[in-house]
Every structure is written in C-alpha cells, then in structure tokens.
Amino acid sequence: MSGDAYKLHELLTLGRIRRAVRRRVMAKAESMAMPGVPLDRAKLEELTEQEWQELKAAVKSSPMAKEAAREQIRHTVSSILDDVAKADKEQGQGL
Secondary structure (H helix, E strand, C coil): CCCCCCCHHHHCCHHHHHHHHHHHHHHHHHHHCECCECCCHHHHHHHHHHHHHHHHHHHHCCHHHHHHHHHHHHHHHHHHHHHHHHHHHHCCCCC
C-alpha cells in the first residue's frame, strides 16, 4: 500500500487518475528496483493492480461517490413513490 491517501483533485478525471496511479507505481517500482535494473513486467503489473485497487477504494469513499449514491437513492425512492401512488389511484384508493 502506498500509505498516502488520494487527494480529491486526483479523482476528478480519468486523466488525473491515470497520472496519479502511474506516479505512485513509478515511485514504488523505483524504490524496489536495483540500480540500473528495471523491474520485470509481472512485478509492474502486480504493483499497478495493487495501486488500482487502492484507487478504487478511494473513489468509492470520495464525497463525489457518496453524493452520487445519495442522488441514486433519491431517484429510486421517488420512482417507487410514483409507482405506489399510481397503483393506489388505479385502485381508487388515492390520497
């Protein structure tokens, strides 16, 4: 794990996400590699996958994700209420 939390501005666009992940993977790889000897592709894939999982957790816990989830809940509840009201109206049991 990188230990550093992602900053909100790093999560705003796919381009920023890619740069943030790439920067973190590069830092990890450089700290692990022997001088003048790059890490092999398998290790770089492993580091990238680990960092991607950390990024996904950061995105899911971000204020933007929370607001999007809240908006989805609002929309779903509104739709359910519309359906219930319509069913009651059709059965002659309206408010």
